[in-house]
Each structure stands twice: as C-alpha cells, then as structure tokens.
Amino acid sequence: ALASGYHNQPEMTQEKFKPSFLDETKTLFRTGDLGKQTAPGIIEFMGRKDNQVKVNGYRIDPGEIEYQLTRYAPIERAIVLPVQVNNQTQLSAYCQTDKTLEIAEIRELLAKFLPVYMIPSYFIFLKQFPLTRHGKLDLHSLRELRETGKSLVNSNYVVPRNYLESNLVSIWEKILSKHPIGIFDNFFEIGGHSLLLSRVVTRVHKELNVSVKLADFFKVPTVAGLATLISQTQYNYQEPISAIPPQKSYPM
Numbered sequence: 001a002l003a004s005g006y007h008n009q010p011e012m013t014q015e016k017f018k019p020s021f022l023d024e025t026k027t028l029f030r031t032g033d034l035g036k037q038t039a040p041g042i043i044e045f046m047g048r049k050d051n052q053v054k055v056n057g058y059r060i061d062p063g064e065i066e067y068q069l070t071r072y073a074p075i076e077r078a079i080v081l082p083v084q085v086n087n088q089t090q091l092s093a094y095c096q097t098d099k100t101l102e103i104a105e106i107r108e109l110l111a112k113f114l115p116v117y118m119i120p121s122y123f124i125f126l127k128q129f130p131l132t133r134h135g136k137l138d139l140h141s142l143r144e145l146r147e148t149g150k151s152l153v154n155s156n157y158v159v160p161r162n163y164l165e166s167n168l169v170s171i172w173e174k175i176l177s178k179h180p181i182g183i184f185d186n187f188f189e190i191g192g193h194s195l196l197l198s199r200v201v202t203r204v205h206k207e208l209n210v211s212v213k214l215a216d217f218f219k220v221p222t223v224a225g226l227a228t229l230i231s232q233t234q235y236n237y238q239e240p241i242s243a244i245p246p247q248k249s250y251p252m
Contacts, residue, residue: 093120
C-alpha cells in the first residue's frame with residue numbers, strides 16, 4: 001500500500017525514494033528501519049534510525065503524542081515510551097506536572113487529535129523527571145515507575161451488581177485474559193489497548209446486541225461507567241426481565 005512518491009512533494013520524494021540497486025529503472029522506499037544481512041537472503045532487523053515504534057502493527061512517532069500532551073496546560077513536559085506488557089508492546093506516557101490530573105480527561109483530549117492506537121495505555125505523573133548522574137533523562141527509571149506505579153492497578157475490587165455488568169466483566173476477562181476484573185477497574189490500566197478494544201466492541205455487539213463506539217471507552221473506561229452509558233443513553237438497552245446475574249466468588 002505504498003505509492004511511488006509523495007503527492008506534489010518532489011523534495012520529500014527524492015529524500016525517501018532511492019534508486020534500487022536491483023533495478024536502476026525503479027526506486028526503493030527508505031523506511032528508516034535498520035538491518036544487516038547475516039546470511040544469503042536473511043536480513044536481521046536491528047531497530048530504527050528515528051524514534052518511531054511499532055505498536056499493534058502501526059508505525060507511531062512518540063513525539064507526536066508528546067506534543068499533544070504538552071498542549072494541555074498542566075503538563076509541563078511529556079515522554080512517551082514503548083513498554084512490554086504480557087509480550088505485547090504498549091505505550092506509556094510520563095507527564096511532568098505538579099497538578100492532580102484525571103487520566104480519563106487526558107485520554108478524551110488526545111482522542112480529539114490522535115487515532116485510538118496512538119493513545120497511551122498507561123499514564124505516570126511526576127513532579128520531576130528522574131535524571132542520571134550526568135544530568136540526562138533516566139529512561140530506565142521511568143520504565144521501572146510504570147511497573148511499580150500504584151495508580152496502574154485498582155486494588156479496590158468490586159463485584160458486578162447486575163446482569164449487564166456481569167456480562168461486560170465476562171467479556172473483558174476473556175479478552176484481557178485477566179481474572180478477576182472489578183467494575184471500577186480501568187480498561188487501559190489493566191492491560192487493554194486499541195487492538196483489544198476493537199475486540200471488546202465487537203463482542204459486546206455480538207453477545208449483548210448493543211453498539212458502542214470506541215470513543216465511548218475514553219469517556220467511561222470502566223465496566224460500571226460503560227454499563228451506565230448503555231442503559232441510560234441513546235443505546236436504549238433493555239435487560240432481560242428474567243435475567244439473574246451470574247454469581248462470582250474469588251479468593252481475596
């Protein structure tokens with residue numbers, strides 16, 4: 001799905017499209033990927049020349065996300081890093097601020113300017129970024145903060161209170177492969193991301209005959225919030241009269 005050049009941008013076309021060493025009449029696109037040939041026909045991927053990362057099949061420039069975060073006045077500085085969670089690459093945003101901020105509000109703001117797959121799964125708020133002894137940004141310490149941050153996991157587990165919440169929890173647990181999930185747990189903070197979000201939307205429509213939008217999850221990223229949205233807004237959800245919520249019990 002690549003063109004032979006940039007539309008009406010000859011300088012950029014010349015920069016990114018180079019003559020092919022295989023056929024002089026054709027060009028090759030300069031992807032920015034770094035690689036080396038280790039054996040005949042085998043190329044080993046070594047990383048990127050720029051700061052782009054690949055998340056769920058999408059090429060993402062963290063700088064674009066950082067720019068949108070810093071447009072929000074309380075955030076003085078932002079760093080977005082790829083992190084590995086359950087063998088999957090996800091985005092974690094580190095924001096320097098001395099204010100108390102609501103993650104849901106930040107996600108909603110980002111959704112106005114960025115596609116869903118560019119919105120970070122995790123947010124860490126710091127008054128000051130950690131530095132190395134040489135005064136440089138300590139990226140290793142930032143990644144450790146994501147792993148130990150108290151705000152990432154909601155320890156106040158609350159069981160489903162009705163039929164709809166029970167079904168939503170069941171769908172989340174199957175897709176996230178996580179048990180148990182409470183009705184106030186944040187989808188994005190317990191391992192959810194854009195690819196899994198699409199599966200949740202599809203499963204909710206198939207099993208509950210309810211159509212929800214991806215954007216809704218940024219406003220109400222909890223089972224309790226989504227259930228309220230479904231039952232009290234335009235979705236006009238009708239709960240079965242004879243429905244009895246499945247009983248769940250977990251060792252605490």
